[in-house]
Amino acid sequence: MHPTPLTADLVRGALDLERTEHGLLPHRLPARARAQCSDPQLAMVESQPSGVRLAFRTRATAVELDTLPTKRNYVGVPSRPDGVYDLLVDGELTGQTVARxxxxxxxxxxxxxxxxxxxxVVTLSFTxxxxxxxxxxxxxxxxxxxxxxxxxxxxxxxxxxxRGRKVWLHHGSSISHGSDAASPTAIWPARAAALAGxxxxxxGLGGSALLDPFTARAMRDTPADLISVKIGINLVNLDLMRLRAFAPAVHGFLDTIRDGHPDTPLLVVSPILCPIHEDTPGPGAFDPEALREGRLRFVATGDPAERAAGKLTLTVIREELARVVEQRRAEDPHLRHLDGRDLYGERDHAELPLPDALHPDAATHRLIGERFAELAFRDWSGAARD
Structure with missing residues (x-):
């Protein structure tokens, strides 16, 4: 086996690579963005390499990768499964392994x-x-x-x-991050990207799709042919802002993206169905009864009556996003809106309920990915650049 230097041109999907004492740590936000927020949740999720992959061309029949993973477990809750590494050969999934x-x-x-x-450090072998x-x-x-x-x-x-494939830049919450998907190529954005070529x-930043200006600037500065932003659930379950602030913040986020991508197709996606927050504001919280049973489940702790004071729910957010996009389209013909319930709605919830009342399971990730590929990419002409 011959060592191959781990260089930036072998890594796809990361916005920054940090040199550590062990090697390279992929980041999904640039250093300047990370320096502007000390939130440990953001630090955790942006360093989790959702959508990041090593990509190379070779005749090799055997490949070894040494990694140092960081896993997170919770007291009183069964340990989370080890993260999966997916091996693709010419676009086809041919192997999977974990770093124990x-x-x-x-x-x-x-x-x-x-x-x-x-x-x-753990050694992974693909033969x-x-x-x-x-x-x-x-x-x-x-x-x-x-x-x-x-x-x-x-x-x-x-x-x-x-090979001239279009680059799709997507931002969203833990659902876009991958939540309870089975493997990295099974998260719904990866599934949609594969279907669309x-x-x-x-x-997708778990718990951190919060209309942060530094995220908008990172998107502004990242070359892309297609852009989508999925907005809503984290603003509700963190109870982060009120209605007065929401629409101007959306405008500002989109304005910043447009500073770097004035004519790029841009899709605004509202939240998928989440019954606990449809008409009940946040904050969201862990269900204490479920925790006592060793399970993770979420509940909404707000009062529906607080909507009158400007508290956000998913219903309110969908209405506002549709209004903001319609207003902006008068001057931005490349902007579109997609109702998240077209990706996962009431009928889907009846067949595939959210296991923890917040995140989709593996089957639902596949469903959302397939629907996004059909609904979002049908007007975005294929894989080759224009």
């Missing part, structure tokens, strides 16, 4: 304390690859911070050539 080990953070939801247990020139992608776990330590192969490795940059 690495560093573990144990979080006590009752006290907010965290214990860190440092673990060793039996076809003996021919081929495109190889290793998609990193969408839900584990992952430091890239070393890459080895039994044949030379080169960066993938530019586009390259994904996923800024």
């Amino acid at each position: 080990g690495g560093t573990t953070l144990v979080v006590d939801l009752a006290t907010g304390s965290t214990e860190r247990h440092q673990g060793p 039996g690859l076809p003996d021919r020139e081929k495109d190889v992608e290793i998609w990193l776990p969408h839900n584990e911070t992952t430091e890239l330590v070393a890459l080895r192969a039994d044949a030379p490795v080169e960066p993938l050539p530019d 586009v390259d994904l940059i996923n800024l």
